[in-house]
Amino acid sequence: MNTLKNFNPIVLLIYFIYVLFISIFSFNPILLISGMLGAVLYCLVVSDKRSLLKSIAACIIILLAVTITNPLFSHNGKTVLFFINDNRVTLEAFVYGAVLGLCITEVILWFKCFNLVFDTERFIFLFGKISPKLALVLSMTLRFIPNFIKSFREINRTQKLISNKRRLKRYLNSFSAVITQAMENSIITSDSMNSRGYGSKKRTFYSRFRFTLSDAGFLIITSVLFVLSVVYKTDFTYYPELIFPSINFLEALGYLSFIILTFIPFIYELKEGIRWKYLISKI
Amino acid sequence: MVKKYLKYLFVFLLIPALIIIGAVLYPQRSFVIVSAAVVITACVPFFISFEKNSSTRRLVMLAVMTALSVAGRFIFAPIPFFKPVTAMVVIAGMYFGCEFGFLTGALSAVISNFYFGQGAWTPFQMFSWGIIGFIAGLLSNPLIKSKIVLIIYGVFAGIAYSLMMDVWTVLWMDGTFNPERFIAAIATALPVTAQYIISNIIFLIILEPLFRKKIERLKVKFGL
Numbered sequence: 316m317n318t319l320k321n322f323n324p325i326v327l328l329i330y331f332i333y334v335l336f337i338s339i340f341s342f343n344p345i346l347l348i349s350g351m352l353g354a355v356l357y358c359l360v361v362s363d364k365r366s367l368l369k370s371i372a373a374c375i376i377i378l379l380a381v382t383i384t385n386p387l388f389s390h391n392g393k394t395v396l397f398f399i400n401d402n403r404v405t406l407e408a409f410v411y412g413a414v415l416g417l418c419i420t421e422v423i424l425w426f427k428c429f430n431l432v433f434d435t436e437r438f439i440f441l442f443g444k445i446s447p448k449l450a451l452v453l454s455m456t457l458r459f460i461p462n463f464i465k466s467f468r469e470i471n472r473t474q475k476l477i478s479n480k481r482r483l484k485r486y487l488n489s490f491s492a493v494i495t496q497a498m499e500n501s502i503i504t505s506d507s508m509n510s511r512g513y514g515s516k517k518r519t520f521y522s523r524f525r526f527t528l529s530d531a532g533f534l535i536i537t538s539v540l541f542v543l544s545v546v547y548k549t550d551f552t553y554y555p556e557l558i559f560p561s562i563n564f565l566e567a568l569g570y571l572s573f574i575i576l577t578f579i580p581f582i583y584e585l586k587e588g589i590r591w592k593y594l595i596s597k598i
Numbered sequence: 599m600v601k602k603y604l605k606y607l608f609v610f611l612l613i614p615a616l617i618i619i620g621a622v623l624y625p626q627r628s629f630v631i632v633s634a635a636v637v638i639t640a641c642v643p644f645f646i647s648f649e650k651n652s653s654t655r656r657l658v659m660l661a662v663m664t665a666l667s668v669a670g671r672f673i674f675a676p677i678p679f680f681k682p683v684t685a686m687v688v689i690a691g692m693y694f695g696c697e698f699g700f701l702t703g704a705l706s707a708v709i710s711n712f713y714f715g716q717g718a719w720t721p722f723q724m725f726s727w728g729i730i731g732f733i734a735g736l737l738s739n740p741l742i743k744s745k746i747v748l749i750i751y752g753v754f755a756g757i758a759y760s761l762m763m764d765v766w767t768v769l770w771m772d773g774t775f776n777p778e779r780f781i782a783a784i785a786t787a788l789p790v791t792a793q794y795i796i797s798n799i800i801f802l803i804i805l806e807p808l809f810r811k812k813i814e815r816l817k818v819k820f821g822l
Contacts, residue, residue: 339718340624340631381771388779389772415771426717435712446649449705452661456709459665460672467673483677490673491808497662498812502820505658513654545623 318587324437333541347417353577354424378416385412391554411553544573637725679793685801691734699731726762756795
């Protein structure tokens, strides 16, 4: 079940921009770990466990690789651990590498969530807001792709029976046939569209997505949390010396806001899940 | 009318605003913000001009070319290293013009990522393929006339795509341009770049005459 999808795609897009903006630019390990937890928990509820495990394994490999290789590229920093070929290997570079690895993996995980929420329908809706014509192109393309693949398979199968050309040659021949078919059909399609009056008036769009009260609520809550976590952010310094800032009340507020912001999908999903169970047991 | 202007304002104000806010708040990471914003704003003029003046035929043709380039990726998946996307984008650019080439490249990136997963790299991929299509449109005359120029452009497109993605990797990792990491990125991407180049050349040599013939045929058949 994926109830987060019920929100308006624009609101959801803004939410993802908020989270990714802070994740990409803040370089703060505490925020990054919190973001990772939020994303993993959400994927745990929504997606299947195997693909999540695969992503986590990939993330661990990336994290290790980036941490270990970063000192090779960056020789800044005060605390020298040892030398390789007269190049300094510093503690700061290791720490920076680890945070960089966290940043990359966190963004990968959030894009996993993004892909879970944004299907093609929502994408076309968003594109339609910016450019209706491109949205039409997008939806036509998405329909053409399976069509072309299907007609390629049919032609290729027949070609296989009637000739004993090598595979590459046969593939190219069949692809060429698909291209001819597609291009001629495109002219026929566009003439047909014109004769049915496409372009004579502004195109209207039907969409299932309306802006409801709960969308407004979601937008306001996430915006407030975003602003709070950006305004009361804490900066970590890595070069030339590691400086971890102390936390007072306002900075704690900033941290808390971002932690809530990243846990919203998980909390919402959990809430809906509980509600669903509760309603079932009453029937 | 008001809504229309609001839309443009949104795009042209929001992105610069993002750059400024990002650069002021996160000075360590300002390069990443600027590069992302540049890449996104680069696409906007093409989208706007397509929105304003494009015939139905161009619209459907764009959908067909984009669909062919993405479908080609699936069709040739069993044959290793064969990815026709770049070649298709180049052909689209050289036969249908700069704008068309850019849009084919950008849309191919978005749509193939529907199947392979969107990521932070999507805008950069859109931009890289878009630019390859755009330049193909600028060079359309020499590209159509001479096979050698076409092959050289195929090699160039393979290298350029790789390099642009490497620049983005480096910016993303260090926050600034770190030449050492850039060289390392190029070195690790070398086998992939070689594959790109080879598949670009093969596809351009094979597909280009096919398209030439088919477009000529369309011109005769439908009197374009």
